[in-house]
Every structure is written in structure tokens, then in C-alpha cells.
Amino acid sequence: MLVFTIRRIVMMIPVLIGASLLAFVLVSVSGDPVADQVFILEQSTGEPVPQETVDNIKERLYYDRSLPERYWLWLTGIGETNGDIGLLQGEWGPSIEGSAIDVGEEIGSRFWITLRLVLFATVASIAIAILTGVVSAVKQYSKVDYLLTFIGFLALSMPTFWFGLLMKEAAVQTNNAIGSTFFQTYRDSTRGFHGNGWEVFLDAIPYLIIPTIVLMLTGYAAMSRYQRASMLEVLNSDYVRLARAKGVRNGTVMRRHALRTALIPVATFAPLGLATAMGGSLVIERIFGWRGLGAFAYDAITHNDAFAVLGYLFISGVIVLIGILISDLMYGVLDPRIRYE
Amino acid sequence: MSNTTTTAFEAEAITTKERTQLQLVTKRFFRHKAAVISLIGFITIVLFAFVGPYLWQWDHRIHTEIPSWAPPSPEHPFGSDRAGRDMMGTVMRATGQSLKVALVVALGSTFIGAVVGAVAGYYRGWVDALLMRLVDILFVIPFLVITAAMAGNVRGGTTWWHMALILMVFGWLGTSRAVRAEVLSLREKEFIEAARSVGGSDLHIIFRHLIPNTMSVIIVSATLQIAFAILSESTLSFLGLGIQAPDTSLGLLIQAAESSAFSERWYLFYIPGIFVILIALTINFVGDGLRDAMDPRQTMVRR
Numbered sequence: 193m194l195v196f197t198i199r200r201i202v203m204m205i206p207v208l209i210g211a212s213l214l215a216f217v218l219v220s221v222s223g224d225p226v227a228d229q230v231f232i233l234e235q236s237t238g239e240p241v242p243q244e245t246v247d248n249i250k251e252r253l254y255y256d257r258s259l260p261e262r263y264w265l266w267l268t269g270i271g272e273t274n275g276d277i278g279l280l281q282g283e284w285g286p287s288i289e290g291s292a293i294d295v296g297e298e299i300g301s302r303f304w305i306t307l308r309l310v311l312f313a314t315v316a317s318i319a320i321a322i323l324t325g326v327v328s329a330v331k332q333y334s335k336v337d338y339l340l341t342f343i344g345f346l347a348l349s350m351p352t353f354w355f356g357l358l359m360k361e362a363a364v365q366t367n368n369a370i371g372s373t374f375f376q377t378y379r380d381s382t383r384g385f386h387g388n389g390w391e392v393f394l395d396a397i398p399y400l401i402i403p404t405i406v407l408m409l410t411g412y413a414a415m416s417r418y419q420r421a422s423m424l425e426v427l428n429s430d431y432v433r434l435a436r437a438k439g440v441r442n443g444t445v446m447r448r449h450a451l452r453t454a455l456i457p458v459a460t461f462a463p464l465g466l467a468t469a470m471g472g473s474l475v476i477e478r479i480f481g482w483r484g485l486g487a488f489a490y491d492a493i494t495h496n497d498a499f500a501v502l503g504y505l506f507i508s509g510v511i512v513l514i515g516i517l518i519s520d521l522m523y524g525v526l527d528p529r530i531r532y533e
Numbered sequence: 534m535s536n537t538t539t540t541a542f543e544a545e546a547i548t549t550k551e552r553t554q555l556q557l558v559t560k561r562f563f564r565h566k567a568a569v570i571s572l573i574g575f576i577t578i579v580l581f582a583f584v585g586p587y588l589w590q591w592d593h594r595i596h597t598e599i600p601s602w603a604p605p606s607p608e609h610p611f612g613s614d615r616a617g618r619d620m621m622g623t624v625m626r627a628t629g630q631s632l633k634v635a636l637v638v639a640l641g642s643t644f645i646g647a648v649v650g651a652v653a654g655y656y657r658g659w660v661d662a663l664l665m666r667l668v669d670i671l672f673v674i675p676f677l678v679i680t681a682a683m684a685g686n687v688r689g690g691t692t693w694w695h696m697a698l699i700l701m702v703f704g705w706l707g708t709s710r711a712v713r714a715e716v717l718s719l720r721e722k723e724f725i726e727a728a729r730s731v732g733g734s735d736l737h738i739i740f741r742h743l744i745p746n747t748m749s750v751i752i753v754s755a756t757l758q759i760a761f762a763i764l765s766e767s768t769l770s771f772l773g774l775g776i777q778a779p780d781t782s783l784g785l786l787i788q789a790a791e792s793s794a795f796s797e798r799w800y801l802f803y804i805p806g807i808f809v810i811l812i813a814l815t816i817n818f819v820g821d822g823l824r825d826a827m828d829p830r831q832t833m834v835r836r
Contacts, residue, residue: 210670218679218702223686345821349813351764353771354787354806361794464672471677475768489678493685493774501682509673 193524200520204513208506209267215505216263219498225288226255228496252286253498266502277499279506285499295503298488303507305380306484309476310469310511312400313407318462321412325419325458326451329427340416347413352472356406356479363402375402380482403476410472411465418461423454452526459522463515470508561826568822571815578812582628591619593626593781602798611804614789620801627781628808630693631766634776635812637697638704638762643755645701646708651743653709654716655735665713668706676703677768685774693782696775700762708754715747749827756820760813767809783809 229249233241250256254265254277265272268280277285284295328340363375376399385395426432427450435449436442477486485504492500552560563569586592591599591609595616603613611620653664680699687695719725720743728738744751763783769775770784778785783805790801 207666207670207673210666211673214670215674215679219682222683345814345817346810349760349764349810349817351767351771351784351787351806351809351813353768353784354809357787357791357802358794358806361792365795467672467675471675474677474681475772478772490681490772493678493682496686501678505674505678508675508678512673512675 193521197517197521200517204517208509208513211509212267212502212506213263215509216266216502217259219501219505220259220262223496223498224255225253225496225498226250229253229288252290253288254286266499284503287500288495288497293500295500298500299485299503299507302484302488305482306470306473306477306486307511308396309400309403309407309482309484310466310473312404313472314411314462314466314469316404317408317411317465318415318458320408321415322419322455322458325416326423326446326454328416328420329423329454330446332424341420344413344416344420347409348417350409352406352410353475353479355409356403356476359402359406360479374398378481380477380480380484399480403480403482406479407469407472407476410468415458415461415465419454419458422457423450426450426454456523456526459519459526462522463512463519466515467508467512470511558823558826562822565822565825567818568825571818571822574811575815575819578628578808578815579632582625582632585625586622586629589622589625591622593618593623594779604797605800612798612800614801620804623781623786624783624804624808627783627786627805628812630776630780630782631763631784631809632812634693634697634700634766635759635762637694638700638766639755639758641697641701642704642758643708643751646705646754647712647744647747647751648739649705650709650712650714651716651739651747654713655720655739655743657717661713664709668709671703671706674703677765679703680765681769681772681774684769691775691777692780693776696766696769697762700765704758704762708751708758711750711754712744712747715750716743719743719746749824753820753824753827756816756823759816760820763809763812763816 226246226249230241230246233245247256254262257265264270265277266279266285270280277283282296284299287293287295324340324344328337331337367373367375380399381392381396385392387395432445432450435445440449473484473486474490475486476482477484478490485507489501489504491497492504595618599609599613599619601613601615603609605612609619609621611624613619614623649664649668653661680703683699683702684691684696725738725742728742733742766775767782767784767787770782771788772784773788775784776782786805787802787809790798790805793799794802
């Protein structure tokens, strides 16, 4: 098991490097932060920017190097003495905002805010999707099945941001009606709140409820469809029929024989749900005024802050890969035929 | 005399008529009520978006004759916004722009996905390994963020055409995996061997034999692409990183009415939202109906 885990982690390194290279190229070809900075300077001073300043900006952002060289520097930092670039050395590259923002520090301080939202939403949506998928399959072509299928399709077709705005306004209405602010619809935690881990967690709950429900939407929709399909397939299979013929009790057939096998496709799909939720956090944090990674990515994109965007892409790639690792390990628990030798 | 009796007898004996694949699929599709209703709904929305502007007197631009914040009325069924745009005309234009993005993305990324999947599945070996690692790698990059980063940086403002191209770069991944899985089993079939033995080139086999035989997977994933593209496009536009004003899109309209869900101007929030949902919902149901209809394991009887 341990050997397997280590081997999987080692195999993920090339994927992560490949993803970072592709992301680097895509971000680099789609925008030029130097030209943007020069434009902003021109707007604020009202006169053309001297070539010297342009060169300084280029040098500071490493845009005086070629693309492959810049990528190498960003990844390793080898051959550079400035000490502000090179992931291997724990440096995330200079932000366009200069020394005001340290990309690594920003990501570190915002990481947990987003992670707890994404994890809560993913785990909750998987749990509800498994439940409704199984109910739907067991009661195939019943009213319940049709209703759940329709809800699934509706969730699949509803844009997260629209649902989020609706829920936010609904929460505000509810707060007004009951005359209290139970649902917090702005910011991720109480301003200036200090306490130990447990108190911080309790403080965050009212802020988390509505955004978690909203973020659950997309993951739930696709996953419940998968769960229904795979449960149906298992229920129609010979070994389940055999188990019933043997006289195994219905509950046991469902739990021990059917559900366990039916969970395998969903385990494959779960990391993808994590990836969608990471993307969805961009929308959620924009709507609810959070200061997490999603908001960080949004600001970085709108300011064309290349190294900040890349930092975000890197960290979310790591999160998704960890999700894939967990789902690989889940296979072994669900499918006893898989051996980790 | 005896001749005619035999034919009449034969005609009676043969009760099953030969049906082409297309007839079978159509027949099965039309038994799926939700899918048929959805298809009609989707076509209605397409007509509304593309034919509507020729019939409706207002377009999506600001007109001085239109009052600001007009409530829904026979002259302005969807009301008007603060600047004095007729919302009916604006929603038509917005739906049209979103649909154009969606259709181009669906066509383009389905084509890329089908070719990549077929090539990977047909050649196997290092070609397959390389292409599928590429797909794995692209799956790791968060789709929404990378497309937002690319769309937010288009010089001179993002148009629907830019949006379509950017969404296409990441849209083909799922299709390629599905087509590859199909091709992996198809390539071992006798008819492919036959095509190869009569001297069919690889290109011929891929485009004339493999891809046509995976059509059911391809068509279903193309319909799902439309839903996916509509949702992505409106999300990016909502974030301000998609189609830019003075042009309009459903996402931009929702953003403009961001906090009016429970105010007196609720219609400005719900109407564009419902259009997004209806497009995605109808197309998802059509895709579901097509999947059922084209599944060869399906019989005419519903189990």
C-alpha cells in the first residue's frame, strides 16, 4: 500500500510538470503583462513611458528572457540570484504589483479559506449524489425516480453564478424576515476575529452554509447521474440475481453486493468534481465577497498578473492530483480484486 | 394466376419490414417524450434568437424613445433597462450570441475530440500514450481559470468568436476519451481488418470506417458540448471576462441585474437566467434521448 502510494505520487510529478508547462505557455501567449504595465503608466502620467522604464519592468518580470528560459527560471530558479523566482526554492515569482504582494504568502494565507469550502462542497455533493442515485435506481421508473432525474437535469443545466445570486438574495430576504443575520452573505469570516482553531471553525459556519450549498450544485448533478446508471447496471447483473436467489436479505444485497460495486465509477469521477469545485470557487468568492484563492485568481486574471495566475494554477493542480490519488486508493477499498503490489 | 397468389401470401407472411438505422433511431427517439418536447423547445429558442430580431422592432441598442426601467408591458414584454434598451430585443441578441458560441464550440471540439480519440485508439502504442497523457495533463489545469485568463487578455475586447476558440481548446477532452474507448474495441473487428486487407490507407480507415461507426458517441457528446459551452460562456461573461459591452450575452445581462432577484425589477434577473437554464436543460434532454435511441443494446421495448 505504502509502496503503491509512493509510486503513484512519483508518477504524478511528470503530469504536474507537463500541466505547469502547458499552463505557462497558454498564459504567456495570451497576454503580455509588460505591455499592460506600460499602458497603465502611460494613462496615469499622460506621457510616453521612457524606454528605460520599460526595460526595468521587463527585467523585473523576467520578460527580457525567452519563454523557455522564463519557464525554467519559474520552475527551478537555478541561474538567478534575485531570489524571487523558482518554485523549487519556494519562490513563486514576482507579482505585477511589486513588493506589495508576495504570491507565495498570499496563496498560503488564502489556501484554507478556499479549501474548506471546496472540500465541504465536494464531500457533501458526493454523499447526496450517492444517496439519490441509489434511490433513483432502486425505484427505477417510479415517480421518485422521475422527480430526482428532473432535479438532476435541472442542476446540470443551472449556471452556478445564477443559482448563487439567487441563494444570496434569498438568504438576505430570510435574514430580513427573521430580523437576524444568521446567514452571512458577505466575506468569509468575521472581520478581526481571533481565537483557537475550534472557535475559528464555529465562526466560519454561518459564512459557509450558503456558498457550500451553491457549490454543491454542479458536482451533485453529474455524479448523481453516474451513480444511478452504475447502480442500475449492477442491479441487473447476474451476481445480484444470484444473491437474491440464494435468499440473501434485501438490505444485505443492496449494501454488501450492489452498492459496493456501484461505487467504483463514482470514485473515478470524484476528483473531477474536485476540479470543477476549484473552478467554481472563483464564481462563489466573487459573489460572496470572499478573500480566498478564487478571488486571488480573479484579481490576478483581471490585472494580467502572470506569475500569480500560474501560482494559482499550480496549487489547484496539486489539489486535483491529490484528489486523484485518494480516488485511486479508494479503488482498492471498493474492489478487492485490485492489489497494490 | 398462381404467381400472384404466392406474392400475396409472401406479403402476408413477412410482417417485419426492413428499417434503416436512421429510421430505427428516429423511431426510438420519438418515443422519449421529454426528449421530443425538449427538441421542440430548443428549436423554438433558436428561432427566437436568430429569426426574432427580424420580426421584433427593437434591437439591443440604446434608444432615446424607450423609457428607463420600463416594467413589462405589451410594448416591452421583458421591460427595459436603466439606459433604455428594450429587453426583448436584448435577450434575443444575447441568446443568439451565446448560441453561436455554443454551436461553434460543439462543432469544433467534437471534431478535434473525434479525430484525436480515433487516432489514439487506432494507432495505440506511443501515439496513444502521448495523446492520452496530453488529455490527462489538460484535465489537471482548472478549466474555468485558464479560459478566464486567456479570454480576459484578448486585445481589443473579447468577441463571441474569441470565446468560441478559447472554449474549444479545452472542450474536446471528454469527447476524445469516449471516442478512443469505442475505437479500441472497433479496431479489432473484422470489417476493419477487411478494409486494411484490401489496401485501405490509415486515413481512409479512420475517417471512413472508424469515425462513422462511433457516430452515436460523437453525436451525444456534441449535444452535451452545447450545454457545457453555454454554461461556460455565460459564467465567463458574468465574471466580466467573456463577451464585452456594447455587445451583449446572457451572462452580462444577469450580471447587470445581479441583486434584483427579489426587487421590483425581478424580471431583469430571472428572464436571462431562465434562458440559460432552458437552453442547457433542453439540450441535455435531447442528448439523453439520443443516447437512449442510439444505444444498440436498447430494444424497442422499455425495460
